[in-house]
Amino acid sequence: MRFKKGDLVIIILLIAASISWFMKDIIWPNDTNNQAVIKIDGQIHTTIPLDSSNERKEIALTLPDDNDVHSIIVTEKDKIWVEESSCPNKICVNTGEISKPSQSIVCLPNKVVIYIEGSEKTDIDDVSF
Numbered sequence: 001m002r003f004k005k006g007d008l009v010i011i012i013l014l015i016a017a018s019i020s021w022f023m024k025d026i027i028w029p030n031d032t033n034n035q036a037v038i039k040i041d042g043q044i045h046t047t048i049p050l051d052s053s054n055e056r057k058e059i060a061l062t063l064p065d066d067n068d069v070h071s072i073i074v075t076e077k078d079k080i081w082v083e084e085s086s087c088p089n090k091i092c093v094n095t096g097e098i099s100k101p102s103q104s105i106v107c108l109p110n111k112v113v114i115y116i117e118g119s120e121k122t123d124i125d126d127v128s129f
Contacts, residue, residue: 034101034118036080038073041111050078050099050116058083061112069110080114082107
């Protein structure tokens with residue numbers, strides 16, 4: 001099978017497109033100022049800046065009025081998630097990692113809400129329940 005000039009041009013364009021796709025984060029770094037906000041019982045407990053240089057950090061939370069209720073929240077790079085919780089259904093643990101503005105993790109039994117604020121545009125215009 002012989003390659004024609006057109007085949008060679010298409011192969012070179014595909015290789016260049018593939019390389020530029022993988023290099024886009026290096027050439028154009030993501031300059032969003034996302035931050036995770038952790039609320040306990042409606043009060044802001046902690047605000048954590050999220051960026052790709054963050055090392056793994058664990059935050060242990062307990063409710064002020066009940067020491068038996070606890071959650072362990074982990075942040076690493078630009079993601080945050082609940083690793084362990086004392087709630088019965090573990091829905092907050094099963095939610096997984098969040099990293100984009102307007103995503104949230106809610107643990108109703110422990111009265112903990114984690115959400116991400118940022119200047120990045122989202123694909124969602126409006127949400128109603």
